[in-house]
Amino acid sequence: MPTTTHISGLRLTRHVARLLEVRDRLALYVTERESHNLDDAHDVFMAMVAVEDQLAVQAPQVHARLVAAWATAHEAIAHEPGEFNARCGTCCGASARPKAESGAAVMVNRAAGDRASRPCVCHGTVSMVTPGG
Numbered sequence: 001m002p003t004t005t006h007i008s009g010l011r012l013t014r015h016v017a018r019l020l021e022v023r024d025r026l027a028l029y030v031t032e033r034e035s036h037n038l039d040d041a042h043d044v045f046m047a048m049v050a051v052e053d054q055l056a057v058q059a060p061q062v063h064a065r066l067v068a069a070w071a072t073a074h075e076a077i078a079h080e081p082g083e084f085n086a087r088c089g090t091c092c093g094a095s096a097r098p099k100a101e102s103g104a105a106v107m108v109n110r111a112a113g114d115r116a117s118r119p120c121v122c123h124g125t126v127s128m129v130t131p132g133g
């Protein structure tokens with residue numbers, strides 16, 4: 001378990017919003033990378049679970065409210081390896097070199113640094129919920 005200190009108020013709201021954003025992006029990457037049978041899918045999945053653990057500690061009510069939706073949030077993006085899905089960013093953007101950015105560390109950095117460069121199908125519906133809202 002990661003060591004986490006409890007924070008509150010506006011700082012918590014911002015922190016949770018940020019965790020939700022990163023989690024959603026990681027979940028999106030996991031779906032895409034599983035759909036393309038890429039080796040790092042499991043490592044990216046574990047990074048996503050670590051963020052979910054932090055959310056469960058910092059905002060247990062938000063976590064409880066969203067956890068069911070997370071399971072199906074990116075269904076529209078998933079596909080069988082070898083198939084094409086127009087909503088899958090890897091199919092659309094990186095089909096020429098799907099492994100160019102592989103590696104869990106790269107994906108985690110991208111999730112943390114990338115300010116929604118690629119819109120997500122669920123973004124704005126399940127990802128951006130503030131605690132207590």
Ligand SMILES: [Zn+2]
Nearest residue numbers: 035088090091
């Ligand atoms: Zn794809």
Ligand SMILES: [Zn+2]
Nearest residue numbers: 024120122123
């Ligand atoms: Zn999403």
